[in-house]
Amino acid sequence: xxxxxxxxxxxxxxxxxxxxxxxxxxxxxxxxxxxxxxxxxxxxxxxxxxxxxxxxxxxxxxxxxxxxxxxxxxxxxxxxxxxxxxxxxxxxxxxxxxxxxxxxxxxxxxxxxxxxxxxxxxxxxxxxxxxxxxxxxxxxxxxxxxxxxxxxxxxxxxxxxxxxxxxxxxxxxxxxxxxxxxxxxxxxxxxxxxxxxxxxxxxxxxxxxxxxxxxxxxxxxxxxxxxxxxxxxxxxxxxxxxxxxxxxxxxxxxxxxxxxxxxxxxxxxxxxxxxxxxxxxxxxxxxxxxxxxxxxxxxxxxxxxxxxxxxxxxxxxxxxxxxxxxxxxxxxxxxxxxxxxxxxxxxxxxxxxxxxxxxxxxxxxxxxxxxxxxxxxxxxxxxxxxxxxxxxxxxxxxxxxxxxx
Ligand SMILES: NC(=O)C1=CN([C@@H]2O[C@H](COP(=O)(O)OP(=O)(O)OC[C@H]3O[C@@H](n4cnc5c(N)ncnc54)[C@H](O)[C@@H]3O)[C@@H](O)[C@H]2O)C=CC1
Ligand SMILES: CC(C)CC(=O)C(=O)O
Ligand SMILES: [Mg+2]
Numbered sequence: 001x002x003x004x005x006x007x008x009x010x011x012x013x014x015x016x017x018x019x020x021x022x023x024x025x026x027x028x029x030x031x032x033x034x035x036x037x038x039x040x041x042x043x044x045x046x047x048x049x050x051x052x053x054x055x056x057x058x059x060x061x062x063x064x065x066x067x068x069x070x071x072x073x074x075x076x077x078x079x080x081x082x083x084x085x086x087x088x089x090x091x092x093x094x095x096x097x098x099x100x101x102x103x104x105x106x107x108x109x110x111x112x113x114x115x116x117x118x119x120x121x122x123x124x125x126x127x128x129x130x131x132x133x134x135x136x137x138x139x140x141x142x143x144x145x146x147x148x149x150x151x152x153x154x155x156x157x158x159x160x161x162x163x164x165x166x167x168x169x170x171x172x173x174x175x176x177x178x179x180x181x182x183x184x185x186x187x188x189x190x191x192x193x194x195x196x197x198x199x200x201x202x203x204x205x206x207x208x209x210x211x212x213x214x215x216x217x218x219x220x221x222x223x224x225x226x227x228x229x230x231x232x233x234x235x236x237x238x239x240x241x242x243x244x245x246x247x248x249x250x251x252x253x254x255x256x257x258x259x260x261x262x263x264x265x266x267x268x269x270x271x272x273x274x275x276x277x278x279x280x281x282x283x284x285x286x287x288x289x290x291x292x293x294x295x296x297x298x299x300x301x302x303x304x305x306x307x308x309x310x311x312x313x314x315x316x317x318x319x320x321x322x323x324x325x326x327x328x329x330x331x332x333x334x335x336x337x338x339x340x341x342x343x344x345x346x347x348x349x350x351x352x353x354x355x356x357x358x359x360x361x362x363x364x365x366x367x368x369x370x371x372x373x374x375x376x377x378x379x380x381x382x383x384x385x386x387x388x389x390x391x392x393x394x395x396x397x398x399x400x401x402x403x404x405x
Pocket of ligand 1: 110111114
């Protein structure tokens, strides 16, 4: 934990384990890098449901090629998760899947959920499996970068002058709050009416550990941190604000501000450039990052990394299983491809391979290829598979390599 508190992103690069081995420390990294044979990693793939298998298949190929070109061997194992696991095994997160994820160097998830399971009881919902996975891996910090790429400024729903240059990092608490709080359930009120209830609860230590990560992230960015809460109404938010404020004395170089979540939702579309790093709870982070995604052009563009104190990290696009376009080769795979780049950088410490992927995505967009969600006149409309093929071509190309160096 001490290392994570000190430099979360840097530490992430060293937080993964070799298969069956102990965590590598930074000073071991140089010798580890010298041995080509040692640079091999076990990756658990959890394609999930809907567009999940479509985007993960594409991202796996990109990950493999970028790794191979940088001398990194990636060994993949695919496990059931979500609705597909429910259908096959009766539970949304089979023990075998969690065990495999825990035992790997990093985990790449597509998305889970779909109409078929929407009316299942809580324990038999794909979404419950995802919450169990996050809790099981103890990945409490979810980093969701939302940056407007110059090539996609016209795909933003906001005016060009409002959208261009936006570069926000949402640090979302991921294993606490109302998605996990007890009591929860259904009951009956005094009038005999049916009720449904959930509990928003945070302990001081849960707030402190996510806030520390956020302060450190802000330190590596532009030094501004906005803590988003609802402290005018909710006790959990009152504690949140008190703890974040207290912690600020340890980070005098960071400009801390506080904002109520309703105002933050409005400010994000009014003047998103005012934000650098945002730290917030589980549910507000879920909602605000989807909102931020539209500033960048599409939810199909945003990757994420979910990290813990030790053990494998989880990488996933921020979007869901998009059942409305599933099976039609319409999904944008770039969020998952960019999640694969985050996996290489923060999960495995393989910076060059990560850069190769990011450069390839930039180049593919420069060449004008667009899936439907980011299409604008004058660009070339492609499906999920073709977008993957174009990225693969540029991963290998001289141009992508030149962009790295
Ligand atoms: N991490 C996960 O696995 C998540 C799962 N879900 C689940 O996904 C299912 C659908 O949820 P929704 O609320 O519809 O959210 P969603 O993110 O799946 O879709 C929202 C809208 O964005 C579009 N979209 C999403 N990803 C896209 C991509 N890569 N390319 C192009 N368009 C894309 C969809 O077509 C849809 O119109 C539900 O069962 C939900 O519980 C929702 C959010 C996260
Ligand atoms: C499907 C939910 C469990 C979570 C969600 O929407 C998200 O993490 O983005
Ligand atoms: Mg969400």
